[in-house]
Amino acid sequence: MISIEGKLIGKPLNNNDAFNILKSLDGRKHQVRTGICLINKKGKKIVFSVETEVEFGRNGDKLIWNYINTGEAMNRAGAYAIQGKGAALIKAVYGSYTNVVGIPLNELIEKIKEILYK
Template structure:
């Protein structure tokens, strides 16, 4: 799938591939004004290993996704990403069903947790840059009935942590410390900086101002 370029602050200077089927990541990356291809990774997502730090776990998954797609695509830079939710020292994955989503939401309600998105930028020769960004999120506790109704609505079922701040789940969010886009699935500030440093993207040339006049 090809994502067409739209107005934004950057342009791609090398072929870019997003190794994710997530429509949220696709929209975030497109907001930068980039032309890129979407090739979802088929790499498995195993659970954390014993004693593995949450950020190291997220980086391991992002790396696996990026390398899976990059291997047969020489000349392209592949963006792999993985987002996890951490409460204390426990990684909360995507819920199995509405009941599991309700259990997760009950744990998170009224507490602060950490959302980690790891990114790996890779070419056919291997990883060239990787980083993980943390955002602290505090959820309100609107009551068990509201949590149950949200869990039953279906939105939490494909979300780490069982909520989506870009959807109806925004009613749960009391406070965010850090990058909101990181919670959605891509830390745009850090990702754009890394792509610029790698010369994979460059600032877009500004067009004429709306309603402006050309040279006299």
């Protein structure tokens, strides 16, 4: 889930919605949070979440529309794919890059080890 100043941002409905979302992120920081629940065969449960802060550069309308016209913005929370062409919109990532892509791998691996071996 993506949020900026407490407002949740989902997937864009259309290109204009994608533009409005990306424009709201332009030159600003926002948060990406992923929640995960693991349960082993014995019923032991670990629930955790990881938050990553992403800072957009100042991209401007033309670059935003060029990105939207690639088709990559649709079907993605926040209207961007950091692992694709959307990387051009990003100034910095503070925390887990893989969390922004979809799942925080390092944190997940550590929790899997914990639930299996401790």
